[in-house]
Amino acid sequence: MSAEEFRLHMGNDFFRTAYQLACQLGLYLEDQDKYTPRFTHSITEDEAEEYLEHWIQCYYAPNPFTKSLNGLSEPVYVVEELIKYLEQHNSSANLKDALTNIFHDPMGNMDIMTNALNNYSKVIVVKDGFAKLETNYKDYMRQMPNRNDKEAFFKNFDVENRKQKIVTNSLTNKYRPYITAIKSKPFLLLAGISGTGKSRIVRELARACWDEGTDEYKAQKPKNFQMVQVKPNWHDSSDLIGYVSRVSGKAEFVAGEFLKFIAKAWENTETPYFLCLDEMNLAPVEQYFAEYLSVIESRKSHEDGTVTTDPIVEKADEEWYFNLTASLTSDEDIRKQFNEQGICIPQNLIVVGTVNMDETTFSFSRKVLDRAMSIEMNEVDLHGGLTERNEPIGKLDKAELIGYAVDGVDVYAANKEVCETVLTYLDAVNSVLEGTPFKIAYRTRNEFLLYVVNNLPYKKGENDEELPQGYVVARALDEITSMKVLSRIEGDDTKVSDKLLDSLTETIEEGLKEVSGEENTVKSISLAKLKEMKDKLVSGYTSFWS
Structure with missing residues (x-):
């Protein structure tokens, strides 16, 4: 199909902006005034969305479809450089200032760039003009195809590779706790x-x-x-x-x-x-x-x-x-x-x-x-x-299954506020365990931090509603408390007392409410387990394990 025929066929809306043209020229190859589809089948909306998620990682300035920046002599990959800038500025910065600093020249089409980052980057969120790194940005970046390997890049969209x-x-189904x-x-x-x-x-x-x-x-x-x-x-x-x-x-x-x-x-x-x-x-x-x-x-x-x-x-x-x-x-x-x-x-x-x-x-x-x-x-x-x-x-x-982080230090800097919330909760729990063989140390602290951070992306409810971050953090804290604190508690009434279990129940309940907020309380599995363990203690012995 000729370029002119292609434009008539697709309509003016298809070419509304330079941004859309850049996207579409990735989906179609223009050669000798002809457009050749890179797909072997009709492009669905989902495929276009997935393409854009790959495309934005390879988006660079200046390029043939955007206004060139005077201060640049070589292509600069926008998302990659923006991530580096945000890493140096505590994961958040004014987007316009950041891009001006990176490219040494004001960048046009800020509304288009904001839309692209929010909808397709998966690693940067822009709100009220400020760009912020998502907590799991390193994981997403490692999934990106090599921008220089064109064959591998477009193979993502072949029918047999869908x-x-x-x-x-x-993801709100039952597999989230296993995966994280x-x-x-x-x-x-x-x-x-x-x-x-x-x-x-x-x-x-x-x-x-x-x-x-x-x-x-x-x-x-x-x-x-x-x-x-x-x-x-x-x-x-x-x-x-x-x-x-x-x-x-x-x-x-x-x-x-x-x-x-x-x-x-x-x-x-x-x-x-x-x-x-x-x-x-x-x-x-x-x-x-x-x-x-x-x-x-x-x-x-x-x-x-x-x-x-x-x-x-x-x-x-x-x-x-x-x-x-x-x-x-x-x-x-x-x-x-x-x-x-x-x-x-x-x-x-x-x-x-x-x-x-x-x-x-x-x-x-x-x-x-x-x-x-x-x-x-x-x-x-x-x-x-x-x-x-x-x-x-x-x-x-x-x-989604294999993490790059091993210790708390691997996630702390990029998630400082959340990690401090976790540490405050852990300090309260550990104060109850003081003087018992069940007190937790650095290994468990690290696993708490990793588990909570790994749960942050799972923020959609059963009806696809956005869950408050406090709820997401409290839900993860509740689950990891059961996994790593309660699982270690066992013994007769000389080691495990009613008072210990009651104090733990009160501390965990208050801690989770403080994190989630009164209006977003978590249905707690750790509190249910503590009740079960207390009921067992009547026989003179209790354990997490049924």
Whole structure:
């Protein structure tokens, strides 16, 4: 179609502004006075919206479709430079002043720029002329395609690559606590009575990492999911990680399922990999999983967004070790990494243990509970799943499950006000726990900060209404209190008293109301659990675990 025909066909409204023209010229290629669609099908509104979210990250000034700025001799990417500026100014600044400072010249079309940032950037919000960084901006920026890789950029919009996206800031279904807990720490315990679907949730989370319709999505067991049934006779890591055998007369490492799965995760680091330890507490966890419990605490975040750990299998300058790495992977780069650094835990590996509490299982030591996120799954809706299949999770991107932050310091600067709210709440809770073995320390503080910050994007209610930030923070505080504070409290009436539980109840209730506001109170799971624990104490002993 010629350029003139194209304009007549689309109508004047299609070309209202230079901004829209810039967008449309990304969707269509003009060559020798002809417009060629970059799509192989009609463009839907959703596809155009998704395109704009990618496009704005590559928007630069000056460009062919906007008024040039006199002070610029080279293209400057607007969003990237604006983020850098806001990072240097406590995450907020007057937008016009910021752009003038960046480009050394007043920028026109401020209303268009404001609209573009608010609707498509996902990382910057402009209100009353002031630009502010969203708390999770680093995660979104890491998802952006390479602006120099044109093929990869436009492949996002091919028919066969259409994705059923999950919309994080409107996700209000039951999967949010699992997703944000995993992002805060990739070690999760799912506790509950038998038959509540604990292992199924892990499998479905793994499935949600693939595009709907692909072979992996339709597979009974996606390749990024591994179920390992824990055996009651496990008292070391030989069955799970492996061991050195000399039966043949020479040393040979026999790799366990966990180690093999680690290697698979290294081969596909862009996809989250889920290891499900079914009935995890049939054997003493701190014995058969000792290496992992140690290594998970060695995680370190880096400026490029990667997280590294100490090796779970130390490198050895011996034949058995080189044979092991060769058997684990055919990828030369990964094998070289294993040989030089040992076998470490990849950032995309998530470990989930399902837990049943009865007379056949072991209780968890504080060492295990301190290192894991815990979610209880005892609620059963007998009417659920009869009229329709299980609620779909949607498409999960890597950044929604895999966090770059490990310690509180990684999120504090960009979320200072929220973090101070969390610390005030924690101080009050810790004052009640003073003098007990349940007092919390730095590890738990870090996990509180990470969990609350990771929940900030989830600010849409069930009817798509905007939830007040106070409510979002209080909801997350309530959940993490149950996961990390109450899960550690157990003992007879010499360790756990009515007075302690009453004081905790009062402090948590007041703290949550202060954060959420009286008119936006949270339906508290931690207060319900405290009531249950107090009722148990009548027998002389209480525990978080049912």
